[in-house]
Amino acid sequence: MPLEATLLLVLDLVGTFAFALNGALTALRTARLDIVGVVTLGMITALGGGTIRDVLLDSLPPATFVDWRYLAVAAGGGLVAFVFGRHLERLNTPITVLDAAGLSLFAVTGASKAIVLGFGPAQAVIVGGITAVGGGTLRDVMIRRIPFVLTSELYAIPAFIGATALVVLSRLEVGVTAAAITGAALCFAIRMLGVRFGLNAPYPLAPPAPTPDDE
Amino acid sequence: MPLEATLLLVLDLVGTFAFALNGALTALRTARLDIVGVVTLGMITALGGGTIRDVLLDSLPPATFVDWRYLAVAAGGGLVAFVFGRHLERLNTPITVLDAAGLSLFAVTGASKAIVLGFGPAQAVIVGGITAVGGGTLRDVMIRRIPFVLTSELYAIPAFIGATALVVLSRLEVGVTAAAITGAALCFAIRMLGVRFGLNAPYPLAPPAPTPDDE
Amino acid sequence: MPLEATLLLVLDLVGTFAFALNGALTALRTARLDIVGVVTLGMITALGGGTIRDVLLDSLPPATFVDWRYLAVAAGGGLVAFVFGRHLERLNTPITVLDAAGLSLFAVTGASKAIVLGFGPAQAVIVGGITAVGGGTLRDVMIRRIPFVLTSELYAIPAFIGATALVVLSRLEVGVTAAAITGAALCFAIRMLGVRFGLNAPYPLAPPAPTPDDE
Numbered sequence: 001m002p003l004e005a006t007l008l009l010v011l012d013l014v015g016t017f018a019f020a021l022n023g024a025l026t027a028l029r030t031a032r033l034d035i036v037g038v039v040t041l042g043m044i045t046a047l048g049g050g051t052i053r054d055v056l057l058d059s060l061p062p063a064t065f066v067d068w069r070y071l072a073v074a075a076g077g078g079l080v081a082f083v084f085g086r087h088l089e090r091l092n093t094p095i096t097v098l099d100a101a102g103l104s105l106f107a108v109t110g111a112s113k114a115i116v117l118g119f120g121p122a123q124a125v126i127v128g129g130i131t132a133v134g135g136g137t138l139r140d141v142m143i144r145r146i147p148f149v150l151t152s153e154l155y156a157i158p159a160f161i162g163a164t165a166l167v168v169l170s171r172l173e174v175g176v177t178a179a180a181i182t183g184a185a186l187c188f189a190i191r192m193l194g195v196r197f198g199l200n201a202p203y204p205l206a207p208p209a210p211t212p213d214d215e
Numbered sequence: 216m217p218l219e220a221t222l223l224l225v226l227d228l229v230g231t232f233a234f235a236l237n238g239a240l241t242a243l244r245t246a247r248l249d250i251v252g253v254v255t256l257g258m259i260t261a262l263g264g265g266t267i268r269d270v271l272l273d274s275l276p277p278a279t280f281v282d283w284r285y286l287a288v289a290a291g292g293g294l295v296a297f298v299f300g301r302h303l304e305r306l307n308t309p310i311t312v313l314d315a316a317g318l319s320l321f322a323v324t325g326a327s328k329a330i331v332l333g334f335g336p337a338q339a340v341i342v343g344g345i346t347a348v349g350g351g352t353l354r355d356v357m358i359r360r361i362p363f364v365l366t367s368e369l370y371a372i373p374a375f376i377g378a379t380a381l382v383v384l385s386r387l388e389v390g391v392t393a394a395a396i397t398g399a400a401l402c403f404a405i406r407m408l409g410v411r412f413g414l415n416a417p418y419p420l421a422p423p424a425p426t427p428d429d430e
Numbered sequence: 431m432p433l434e435a436t437l438l439l440v441l442d443l444v445g446t447f448a449f450a451l452n453g454a455l456t457a458l459r460t461a462r463l464d465i466v467g468v469v470t471l472g473m474i475t476a477l478g479g480g481t482i483r484d485v486l487l488d489s490l491p492p493a494t495f496v497d498w499r500y501l502a503v504a505a506g507g508g509l510v511a512f513v514f515g516r517h518l519e520r521l522n523t524p525i526t527v528l529d530a531a532g533l534s535l536f537a538v539t540g541a542s543k544a545i546v547l548g549f550g551p552a553q554a555v556i557v558g559g560i561t562a563v564g565g566g567t568l569r570d571v572m573i574r575r576i577p578f579v580l581t582s583e584l585y586a587i588p589a590f591i592g593a594t595a596l597v598v599l600s601r602l603e604v605g606v607t608a609a610a611i612t613g614a615a616l617c618f619a620i621r622m623l624g625v626r627f628g629l630n631a632p633y634p635l636a637p638p639a640p641t642p643d644d645e
């Protein structure tokens with residue numbers, strides 16, 4: 001395997017581990033889960049985005065499902081969260097940084113895959129964003145939380161910006177690697193600025209009056 | 216493009232816009248969402264049913280994902296809901312009518328696609344219904360609401376009736392266009408009667424005793 | 431059709447009926463549903479796991495969607511729950527036993543399908559488990575309940591053990607039928623022991639401190 005491919009694989013596995021660990025810890029903070037729940041939700045957070053990507057791109061079976069290394073690393077992240085739980089709280093900052101790295105990587109690799117398979121720019125940007133935030137969204141739905149990506153923080157927006165940068169740059173003859181690194185760096189920088197300064201995406205100015213919950 | 220195909224495309228895009236707008240407004244009434252949430256939920260409402268349809272019919276990538284016009288119109292519907300919000304409240308009636316038109320169109324086009332691809336009548340009816348109500352169901356799950364299609368109103372039932380009419384008529388040599396128009400008109404009429412008179416689907420006579428929520 | 435295939439089909443349809451009936455009754459205990467909701471949730475419980483399996487195995491359209499007998503039996507299970515509701519409460523024990531039989535059968539047939547299609551052992555075990563518990567998980571998400579498979583009881587674990595037994599034994603030249611029967615029997619026995627003695631999967635020793643719900 002050439003050096004570049006090896007590096008990409010390692011980065012992708014690191015991102016997968018970070019997503020699984022962070023996803024399982026987030027789930028544990030919200031719901032009382034047993035070992036099946038913790039590991040499953042870690043795996044769904046890490047692998048769910050790529051699975052939706054591969055459904056939309058007609059690239060089944062999902063790449064991360066076929067490759068046992070992704071399954072093992074994702075399960076490992078969930079198990080670490082199960083075993084160590086609150087002892088990982090002091091590692092919040094490095095986990096957030098790793099999660100932002102995973103977000104950037106997934107946005108860029110998702111968009112790249114769409115381009116390689118011949119999809120257009122709009123599709124590539126959407127798929128990049130879904131690859132990055134789809135897993136966390138599925139996790140939140142399963143623990144009965146409105147997906148935080150829909151309600152607050154800058155999380156999907158950096159992913160879409162990173163994917164857009166990749167799509168634009170890869171049309172400008174700057175080389176795929178340079179385009180990917182720029183897109184990922186942009187996503188990472190915006191995400192970390194959002195975390196640091198507590199930024200949120202814009203809210204509607206005139207939301208309609210709420211209706212009482214129908215139950 | 217022949218006139219009939221152009222007309223169908225325009226109708227389909229109008230239905231997509233209506234679903235996105237109505238879906239995003241419904242989401243906004245239930246949950247506090249940022250711009251990512253509003254646009255995403257509008258797009259999911261408009262495109263989710265067709266995506267499930269294409270998974271079940273092995274027709275990936277989803278047709279509405281490949282065609283950027285559907286993506287643009289769906290995103291536009293979500294953005295209009297984000298920008299104008301409660302100022303659209305006075306348009307409730309036309310939006311409900313447009314939504315019923317989208318329901319009818321999606322039920323009929325979903326069932327047609329199944330027939331064209333060689334699936335049986337039961338599959339065509341089911342897929343017609345899912346195309347029509349699948350997107351709203353996904354939206355409700357994401358905003359943590361029991362999908363209203365499962366609990367009240369006449370919404371899925373007109374879609375199933377319209378799809379059934381299409382399936383039956385298209386076997387009776389009445390011509391595809393006549394079958395589609397009849398199915399859509401039937402769905403639309405029943406849906407609007409249901410709205411007008413506040414009709415609900417039947418409830419069970421002897422529901423089992425509720426168990427306390429397990430948390 | 432040879433005798434063995436007929437027997438397997440009958441067993442599979444019995445499992446499907448049991449899942450639909452039990453799934454619809456569970457949904458009815460938690461939420462106020464109309465006839466669309468009861469039948470839909472019964473069908474999702476019965477057919478959802480196999481649908482996710484066929485997405486992951488790139489075996490679309492889903493087998494149970496193509497075969498109208500599965501659709502009919504699943505809809506029938508939901509309708510029985512709708513019509514008889516609480517009058518079925520006295521049948522709780524046989525329904526639980528039938529559900530455990532369905533769980534065992536689905537775990538084993540799901541894992542077998544993965545093996546037949548050339549997937550590896552890890553994929554086969556995961557798919558076996560998902561086939562068995564996926565439908566109930568989707569149902570719980572739709573009625574706004576944290577999937578019970580993630581929080582309590584022994585439900586996924588017997589399915590994974592049964593699938594693992596099948597995978598291991600089918601590599602040991604014991605014959606596919608013997609491997610399947612052993613795997614299913616193991617799953618069934620562990621599930622029924624879990625029900626009888628109220629066993630749960632392990633909980634984390636040091637869960638992180640809960641964060642207040644974000645709304």
